[in-house]
Amino acid sequence: xxxxxxxxxxxxxxxxxxxxxxxxxxxxxxxxxxxxxxxxxxxxxxxxxxxxxxxxxxxxxxxxxxxxxxxxxxxxxxxxxxxxxxxxxxxxxxxxxxxxxxxxxxxxxxxxxxxxxxxxxxxxxxxxxxxxxxxxxxxxxxxxxxxxxxxxxxxxxxxxxxxxxxxxxxxxxxxxxxxxxxxxxxxxxxxxxxxxxxxxxxxxxxxxxxxxxxxxxxxxxxxxxxxxxxxxxxxxxxxxxxxxxxxxxxxxxxxxxxxxxxxxxxxxxxxxxxxxxxxxxxxxxxxxxxxxxxxxxxxxxxxxxxxxxxxxxxxxxxxxxxxxxxxxxxxxxxxxxxxxxxxxxxxxxxxxxxxxxxxxxxxxxxxxxxxxxxxxxxxxxxxxxxxxxxxxxxxxxxxxxxxxxxxxxxxxxxxxxxxxxxxxxxxxxxxxxxxxxxxxxxxxxxxxxxxxxxxxxxxxxxxxxxxxxxxxxxxxxxxxxxxxxxxxxxxxxxxxxxxxxxxxxxxxxxxxxxxx
Amino acid sequence: xxxxxxxxxxxxxxxxxxxxxxxxxxxxxxxxxxxxxxxxxxxxxxxxxxxxxxxxxxxxxxxxxxxxxxxxxxxxxxxxxxxxxxxxxxxxxxxxxxxxxxxxxxxxxxxxxxxxxxxxxxxxxxxxxxxxxxxxxxxxxxxxxxxxxxxxxxxxxxxxxxxxxxxxxxxxxxxxxxxxxxxxxxxxxxxxxxxxxxxxxxxxxxxxxxxxxxxxxxxxxxxxxxxxxxxxxxxxxxxxxxxxxxxxxxxxxxxxxxxxxxxxxxxxxxxxxxxxxxxxxxxxxxxxxxxxxxxxxxxxxxxxxxxxxxxxxxxxxxxxxxxxxxxxxxxxxxxxxxxxxxxxxxxxxx
Numbered sequence: 121x122x123x124x125x126x127x128x129x130x131x132x133x134x135x136x137x138x139x140x141x142x143x144x145x146x147x148x149x150x151x152x153x154x155x156x157x158x159x160x161x162x163x164x165x166x167x168x169x170x171x172x173x174x175x176x177x178x179x180x181x182x183x184x185x186x187x188x189x190x191x192x193x194x195x196x197x198x199x200x201x202x203x204x205x206x207x208x209x210x211x212x213x214x215x216x217x218x219x220x221x222x223x224x225x226x227x228x229x230x231x232x233x234x235x236x237x238x239x240x241x242x243x244x245x246x247x248x249x250x251x252x253x254x255x256x257x258x259x260x261x262x263x264x265x266x267x268x269x270x271x272x273x274x275x276x277x278x279x280x281x282x283x284x285x286x287x288x289x290x291x292x293x294x295x296x297x298x299x300x301x302x303x304x305x306x307x308x309x310x311x312x313x314x315x316x317x318x319x320x321x322x323x324x325x326x327x328x329x330x331x332x333x334x335x336x337x338x339x340x341x342x343x344x345x346x347x348x349x350x351x352x353x354x355x356x357x358x359x360x361x362x363x364x365x366x367x368x369x370x371x372x373x374x375x376x377x378x379x380x381x382x383x384x385x386x387x388x389x390x391x392x393x394x395x396x397x398x399x400x401x402x403x404x405x406x407x408x409x410x411x412x413x414x415x416x417x418x419x420x421x422x423x424x425x426x427x428x429x430x431x432x433x434x435x436x437x438x439x440x441x442x443x444x445x446x447x448x449x450x451x452x453x454x455x456x457x458x459x460x461x462x463x464x465x466x467x468x469x470x471x472x473x474x475x476x477x478x479x480x481x482x483x484x485x486x487x488x489x490x491x492x493x494x495x496x497x498x499x500x501x502x503x504x505x506x507x508x509x510x511x512x513x514x515x516x517x518x519x520x521x522x523x524x525x526x527x528x529x530x531x532x533x534x535x536x537x538x539x540x541x542x543x544x545x546x547x548x549x550x551x552x553x554x555x556x557x558x559x560x561x562x563x564x565x566x567x568x569x570x571x572x573x574x575x576x577x578x579x580x581x582x583x584x585x586x587x588x589x590x591x592x593x594x595x596x597x598x599x600x601x602x603x604x605x606x607x608x609x610x611x612x613x614x615x616x617x618x619x620x621x622x623x624x625x626x627x628x629x630x631x632x633x634x635x636x
Numbered sequence: 637x638x639x640x641x642x643x644x645x646x647x648x649x650x651x652x653x654x655x656x657x658x659x660x661x662x663x664x665x666x667x668x669x670x671x672x673x674x675x676x677x678x679x680x681x682x683x684x685x686x687x688x689x690x691x692x693x694x695x696x697x698x699x700x701x702x703x704x705x706x707x708x709x710x711x712x713x714x715x716x717x718x719x720x721x722x723x724x725x726x727x728x729x730x731x732x733x734x735x736x737x738x739x740x741x742x743x744x745x746x747x748x749x750x751x752x753x754x755x756x757x758x759x760x761x762x763x764x765x766x767x768x769x770x771x772x773x774x775x776x777x778x779x780x781x782x783x784x785x786x787x788x789x790x791x792x793x794x795x796x797x798x799x800x801x802x803x804x805x806x807x808x809x810x811x812x813x814x815x816x817x818x819x820x821x822x823x824x825x826x827x828x829x830x831x832x833x834x835x836x837x838x839x840x841x842x843x844x845x846x847x848x849x850x851x852x853x854x855x856x857x858x859x860x861x862x863x864x865x866x867x868x869x870x871x872x873x874x875x876x877x878x879x880x881x882x883x884x885x886x887x888x889x890x891x892x893x894x895x896x897x898x899x900x901x902x903x904x905x906x907x908x909x910x911x912x913x914x915x916x917x918x919x920x921x922x923x924x925x926x927x928x929x930x931x932x933x934x935x936x937x938x939x940x941x942x943x944x945x946x947x948x949x950x951x952x953x954x955x956x957x958x959x960x961x962x963x964x965x966x967x968x969x970x971x972x973x974x975x976x977x978x979x980x981x982x983x984x985x986x
Contacts, residue, residue: 446833466835475833483833485826487895488819496823499816500835502844506814548834 135198137162137325138183138214138294143192145178145349147535152178153349155192160294160325160342165316167340167357168329171369171567173525173537175349176329180298183327184216185209196294207236215292217300223279225272230254232271233285257285260315275432284312295319297328299565313339333362347372366568402587403556405443408452412438414611416452420556425578425588427602427619429595435611436591440558443589444468444475456555466500474549478561478593480541486534490524491515493533494547518547522577539570546577557581557588564593575601645889646901648940652887652933653904656911664918672914674795678788678863680910681797682707682856683880684903686872688801688808689852690881691902695812696845697825697894698752699882702741703853704872705763706733710857711867712767714783715776722782730854737850738843746842760875767869776867787862797859804855808848809899821845825894883930884909887937908933 136159145153153175160166170176181187183194185203193200196212203209206216223232233254254267258281265274271282280300287295300312309332316339319326330336336343336357343360345353345368352372353360360368367375403420412435420426430436442450445461445468454461461468465475477483484493495511498504515529522543524536533544542562549557557578563571579601582588592598598605599619607615660667686703693700710729717725744755789796812818820841823831832838860871872878887905890897912933913926 444833465832466837469835477833482827482829485823485830485895487826488822492819492823496819496830496834496836499819499823500837502817502820502837502840504816506816506819508814 134161134163136160136195137197138327139195139198140179140183141193141195143179143182143189143194145175145182145187146190151190151349153182153189156344156346156349156351157192158342158344158351158354160327162293162323162325163320164341165320165326165328165339166342166344167336168327168344168346169333169336169365169369170346171569173540174346174369176346177298177538178349179346180216180296180327180329183209183294184214184296186216210290210292213293214296215287215290215294216296217280217284217287217298223271223282226270228269229258229265229267229271229274229282232282233257233267233289235286237290253289254285257288258282260285260288278432284315288315292324294325294327297326297330299330300328309335333365336365337362345369369567370569402457403443403589404455405439406453406455408439408442408450408454410438410442410447410450412611413442413450416608416611416613418606418613418616420587420589422585422587423582424603425582425590425601427598427605428589428591428608429598429605429617429619430591430608432593434608436608437560438611439608440475440560440589440591443556444473444558446475469497469500469552472552472555473558474552474554474556475558476542476545476549476560476562478564480538480545483545484533484541486532488533489530490519490533490536490544491529493544494518494551497548497552514551515547518550521550522547523573539566539573542566542570542574546574550577550581553586554581555586557586557590559588559590561591561593563597571597645891645897646904647889648937649887649889649901649904649908652937653908653911656908656915660911660915660918664915667914667918670793672918674790676907676910676914677798678795680906681795681801682859682863683877683884683910684801684906685797685804685852685859686856686877687881687884687902687906688804688899689849690878691885691888691890691897691899692808692812692821693845693849694882694885694890694892695825695894695897696821696842697828698745698842698845699756699878699892700737700741700846700849700853701753701756701875701878702737702760702763703849703856703881704875704877705760705767706736706850706853707857707860707877708767708869708871709733709736709763710854711861711871712770712776712869714858714861715778715867718778718780722780725780726782726786726858729858730851733854733857734847734851737853738847741850742843742846745846746839756878760878764869764874771867771869773869775869778861778865778867783858783862784865785862787859787865797863800855800859804852805899805903812899817841817844822895825896827895880909880930883934887934905937 138160140156140158143153143156144151156175156179158166158168168176168179178187182189185206185208188202194203195201196214201212203212203214209216224235227235230250230253234250251267258265258267265278271279274282284300297316300316313335316326316328320341328336328340337360340357343353343355343357343365344351345365347369350372353368353374364374367373400422401419402422402424405419406417408416416435416439418426428436428439438447441447442452443454445463445465456471456473459471461471461473485496488496491508491511491514494515495506498506498511512529516527518524519527519529524540524543524547526536533541536544546562559578562578563574566574578588578590590598590602602619605617605619606613607617657667666672686707690700690703710733713729713732714725717728740759741752741756744750745752786796786800791799812821820831820836823834823836824838824841828838831841856877857871861867873880884905885897885902886892887908888897888901888903889905890901909930912929913923916923916925916929
């Protein structure tokens with residue numbers, strides 16, 4: 121007997137557009153999803169929340185056809201459906217805005233938006249009309265891009281908007297958003313929330329997962345909480361508070377008494393070492409210039425975590441990559457401890473630089489094991505022997521220290537959830553005890569727990585005498601953990617700010633104002 | 637252990653090889669003759685050698701079409717170096733094979749960033765062209781006794797070309813699994829951007845990869861020269877050998893996308909093709925059928941791989957059943973069927 125069936129029958133409102141009945145998904149021996157049932161009615165936003173690894177993404181993929189559920193049924197307007205793949209789901213009226221961006225980098229923005237359904241007459245692509253339509257849809261999202269240029273010319277936020285636009289032009293009855301706002305700057309995220317409200321008013325059924333609980337409370341009508349692959353709680357959003365929702369996500373049950381705080385938010389530690397005396401200058405950057413950056417100079421002291429504040433495309437990310445040596449056309453000089461850094465990623469790693477990208481797909485070799493991915497920088501010196509036993513030992517130690525799940529060194533890294541993959545990227549550098557941490561949106565798409573873990577690791581390292589530079593797509597994150605902030609706009613370093621004095625909202629406003 | 641073997645990517649090739657051997661051995665009693673087995677090993681050793689190098693290239697995400705031309709060039713060099721001691725001549729030829737692979741293919745692909753297909757297609761065409769110009773298309777007979785020993789003698793009853801291959805295989809397999817270069821090759825093929833951000837020098841790795849392939853091509857050329865005691869300008873079937881090697885590599889479960897696979901699979905892949913061709917001989921069919929059969933097997937193998945890819949956990953289920961016992965306690969992954977809250981109505985907040 122499926123839990124909740126009686127209740128569902130009694131529920132009010134129009135019949136569900138999309139209904140999941142007892143959905144389960146098994147990978148090998150492991151059930152990542154078990155017996156999940158939920159309804160999404162027309163004109164309703166249904167949010168699915170849960171920690172990393174709770175099965176949210178798997179559930180979404182089952183809904184839009186990227187996974188076949190092992191058991192259970194998907195009903196569209198009451199009719200059982202089987203999706204052979206995302207294209208098939210799309211044809212049947214379920215569009216997806218997935219977490220990892222399936223854009224074709226070399227095709228134009230227009231072609232990506234209309235992928236597979238380019239407007240044509242008599243087999244001839246109606247180019248101008250397509251571009252106009254694409255521009256209209258993007259304008260609807262407050263995005264103004266040259267739709268004729270390849271989608272690879274857009275930054276991450278722009279590419280995400282393209283996938284959102286793609287779902288919009290399909291006019292599907294069910295739209296699945298998988299972490300739509302996690303990679304967007306605040307203004308675009310607000311606009312996207314607006315778009316979702318319009319979709320709801322149009323009578324679309326919206327299924328939505330997000331790590332940003334604020335978005336959930338802002339947007340959702342109904343909420344389902346997943347924990348360890350099961351739906352543990354479910355009801356109108358008004359029945360939850362932030363605390364009860366977090367408690368459900370973490371413990372799978374409601375807080376015991378109303379006086380007890382659920383979830384256990386970590387104490388807010390503003391800055392790594394508030395009130396600390398100035399340390400010696402560790403990193404000096406002078407006249408850094410790349411294709412996007414102009415004449416950027418700054419110093420970072422030992423024990424200091426410096427936040428780079430900037431909108432996507434401002435050049436904040438480029439600073440991190442250029443300091444790491446990953447930008448081929450970078451000019452300028454960088455000193456570490458008074459010594460000028462050599463050119464190239466390989467030598468800079470040797471000097472004690474570490475780079476953690478938010479784009480985990482770019483940092484991990486999915487075919488290799490967790491242990492091999494942790495040991496990967498060791499292979500930058502070609503022509504040495506590998507010692508599998510030692511490699512494993514290092515990996516096991518890091519897995520334990522960072523609480524990577526599952527705690528296995530030999531599984532392919534692709535078997536891990538996003539937060540755990542990100543920990544693997546960090547574990548890679550920890551053994552070398554780097555002096556400079558370059559963190560490029562390191563917690564993008566991670567849940568609160570994984571985010572707190574990663575912040576803790578970075579804090580510990582910086583307190584131990586390293587220094588850090590961090591960019592985040594969420595200025596609130598920088599507000600929380602940085603000692604000092606640099607404001608980046610249009611490729612220039614425009615101001616130095618104290619993120620601890622300014623509130624998160626003021627920081628957001630400052631970013632908006634600083635854009636030309 | 638048995639399950640691991642069955643689930644490995646080369647399982648299909650080993651299975652096919654076993655089926656072929658049983659079928660041929662059952663219907664043709666001369667298949668298991670010592671002389672026939674020696675024949676299969678001897679005739680396929682040079683293909684094995686060249687395919688081993690090709691495996692390294694494919695794992696790195698490329699293809700080397702020029703191996704046949706390097707074989708032919710190596711033989712031409714052997715013929716021209718008849719004035720100096722044979723061991724030295726062979727050494728020079730092998731080093732030259734590495735150098736040509738590294739400095740022509742490797743530099744153009746790894747440093748000038750040209751497309752590997754175009755570069756190796758061009759160097760193959762150019763190489764065969766040069767060899768034909770210099771030899772005027774004619775075959776030179778070789779006389780050095782060392783070459784004859786390399787190509788046609790037996791060591792402990794095993795054909796010398798097969799012995800040479802086993803040594804090469806051991807070195808390459810250790811290199812791929814137990815050195816940073818091998819790891820770098822896997823990671824460049826699997827995710828070049830990740831390799832770059834881990835500090836792996838992709839240009840240098842690429843140069844070495846095509847050097848290894850060039851070395852294997854030259855070694856294959858030397859073995860071939862020894863077997864026929866001749867330097868033939870069309871060695872490697874005028875370049876077809878590269879495609880046969882790629883077919884064997886794919887048969888062996890190494891993906892053209894790069895980053896996965898291994899040398900063991902390629903051994904199975906080559907032997908499948910070799911035993912099939914031997915079967916065509918034993919059945920008394922025209923040898924023109926060999927290409928037809930090889931093509932069919934290749935399509936079947938790739939289809940088999942695709943089928944497994946669509947159901948990725950089918951072959952692993954046995955392992956899984958064993959692991960599942962303590963899985964959730966150990967890993968913290970979701971509990972399997974019948975966990976604590978099964979059957980209870982969902983609690984409703986508020």
